[in-house]
Amino acid sequence: NAGVTQTPKFQVLKTGQSMTLQCAQDMNHNSMYWYRQDPGMGLRLIYYSASEGTTDKGEVPNGYNVSRLNKREFSLRLESAAPSQTSVYFCASSEAAGISANEQFFGPGTRLTVL
Amino acid sequence: QQPVQSPQAVILREGEDAVINCSSSKALYSVHWYRQKHGEAPVFLMILLKGGEQKGHEKISASFNEKKQQSSLYLTASQLSYSGTYFCGTVAGGTSYGKLTFGQGTILTVHP
Numbered sequence: 739n740a741g742v743t744q745t746p747k748f749q750v751l752k753t754g755q756s757m758t759l760q761c762a763q764d765m766n767h768n769s770m771y772w773y774r775q776d777p778g779m780g781l782r783l784i785y786y787s788a789s790e791g792t793t794d795k796g797e798v799p800n801g802y803n804v805s806r807l808n809k810r811e812f813s814l815r816l817e818s819a820a821p822s823q824t825s826v827y828f829c830a831s832s833e834a835a836g837i838s839a840n841e842q843f844f845g846p847g848t849r850l851t852v853l
Numbered sequence: 854q855q856p857v858q859s860p861q862a863v864i865l866r867e868g869e870d871a872v873i874n875c876s877s878s879k880a881l882y883s884v885h886w887y888r889q890k891h892g893e894a895p896v897f898l899m900i901l902l903k904g905g906e907q908k909g910h911e912k913i914s915a916s917f918n919e920k921k922q923q924s925s926l927y928l929t930a931s932q933l934s935y936s937g938t939y940f941c942g943t944v945a946g947g948t949s950y951g952k953l954t955f956g957q958g959t960i961l962t963v964h965p
Contacts, residue, residue, distance in 0.1 A: 771953075780855065780940055781895065781955040796952060828894060835952075841885070841908070842953070844894035 739764050742845035744829050750851045751819045759814040759848050761829030769835040770812035771842065772796075772804060774825040781828065787812055788835040819852045826850070854878055856943045858956035865931050865963045873926040873959045875941030884917050884924040885942040885953060888935075895940060898926070928961070936963045 745760045763770065768789045773781040773796075783796030785804040793804050801823060803815045812831075816823060826849050830842040856877040863871050875884060883902045886909070887895040899909025901917035901924060909915075914927045928935055938960050942953040 773955075778957060780957045781942075783952055783954070786952065794952075797954065841897035841900060842887075842895075843897070846894055 741765065742829055742831055742843050744827075744845040744848050746848060747846065748849050750853065751816075752853050753820060755819050756815070756817050757819065758816075759827055759829075759850075760811070761813065761845060762811045763831040763843070764810065765831060765843065766809070767831040767833055767843075768809070769832045770806065771830040771832075772802075772812070772814045773828045773830065774798065774823075775828060775847075776825050784814065784827075786835065819850075821852045824850060824852045855954060856941055856956040858939075858941055858959050860959060861957075862960040863962070865935075865961070867931060867933060867963060867965055869931055869963075871928045871931060871961060873928070873939050873941075873961070875924045875926075875943070875956055877922045877943050877945065879922065879943070879945040881917075881919070881922050881943050881945050883944045884915075885944070886913070886915060886924075886926050887940045887942065887955075888937045889940065889958075890937040898939075931961075931963045933963050933965065936961055 742763045771786040772784040787793045787806040790809045805813045826847050828847050829845040832842045833840045859874045886898040889895040917924045938958045940955045942955045
């Protein structure tokens with residue numbers, strides 16, 4: 739099993755460009771998440787999908803959109819990239835979200851720089 | 854609101870013990886602990902649920918004080934492999950139902 743995979747691993751964009759970060763999991767998990775990690779800020783939730791067909795905003799959703807394409811795949815789109823979106827982006831998945839949230843499995847991350 | 858971790862950084866020698874604390878201003882349903890090594894993804898350590906249930910690795914111990922909304926991670930007889938950044942994540946009720954909110958992290962360095 740590959741676990742959680744993310745593409746690309748590195749990306750450099752110019753301000754105003756758009757791009758989509760791809761994430762896929764092969765563990766048959768119901769819930770998937772997108773986080774960004776900035777120095778000294780820990781991990782901040784951008785969007786999550788508790789189950790196939792649903793998505794919900796996290797702490798820092800502005801400037802991002804997501805699509806839960808199917809149970810395996812959850813993509814994150816930056817429509818018009820800004821320097822403030824320079825960060826490391828992690829995708830994660832778990833069996834379920836909610837009160838009894840299970841452990842989350844993280845992908846290797848995408849290092850994005852916006853010039 | 855982000856949970857607060859303390860201390861921000863700890864330096865140990867192999868074999869020494871450390872405690873990392875996590876505190877929230879919200880009523881919590883569960884606390885999660887993760888470790889992240891430099892340049893890598895976070896890795897799950899433990900979940901502590903309201904009511905006392907715990908799920909996680911046998912060699913890791915932690916506590917969850919539901920009344921104080923605080924959790925502590927206990928690292929005993931530290932090894933070089935324990936080095937990394939430790940994050941607590943909290944699941945609270947109300948409008949943040951189901952969302953895991955992470956603290957800012959505690960950097961642990963273990964020297965030989």
